[in-house]
Amino acid sequence: MSQPWTPPSSPNSPATVPNYLIPAILSLFCCFPLSIVAIIFAAQVNGKIAAGDIPGAMDSSKKAKMFSFIAIGLGVALWLCYIVLMVLGFGLGAIGASR
Numbered sequence: 001m002s003q004p005w006t007p008p009s010s011p012n013s014p015a016t017v018p019n020y021l022i023p024a025i026l027s028l029f030c031c032f033p034l035s036i037v038a039i040i041f042a043a044q045v046n047g048k049i050a051a052g053d054i055p056g057a058m059d060s061s062k063k064a065k066m067f068s069f070i071a072i073g074l075g076v077a078l079w080l081c082y083i084v085l086m087v088l089g090f091g092l093g094a095i096g097a098s099r
Contacts, residue, residue, distance in 0.1 A: 017057045019045035023068040030075020038067035 024038035041064035048057035 017045055017049055017054070017061050018065075019043075019061060020064040020068055021045075023072065024064055027068040027071035027075070031071035031078075034067050034071035034074070038064050038071060041067060 019042045021039070021042040024035060024042040027035035027038055041060045044060040045057050045064065048054075048060060
């Protein structure tokens with residue numbers, strides 16, 4: 001029984017590079033344009049690892065993490081602003097009722 005060949009790991013390269021695909025997909029609910037960019041970078045990680053491009057995979061992983069966390073942060077900030085404005089009475093219903 002033969003085993004598939006795997007390239008030897010060098011001491012400077014990490015054993016695994018996280019792809020951050022789950023946070024990128026979850027960020028779809030927060031900020032749509034940035035989450036698409038995060039998903040694209042997250043999808044590139046595994047292909048670059050398979051091609052042996054570890055520095056490229058690490059760069060794509062870093063960008064996927066950055067874009068997905070920025071998208072989640074913006075989404076949470078916008079929802080908090082919306083909730084604060086609704087509590088203060090600046091909702092869309094208050095604009096039409098004041099006339």
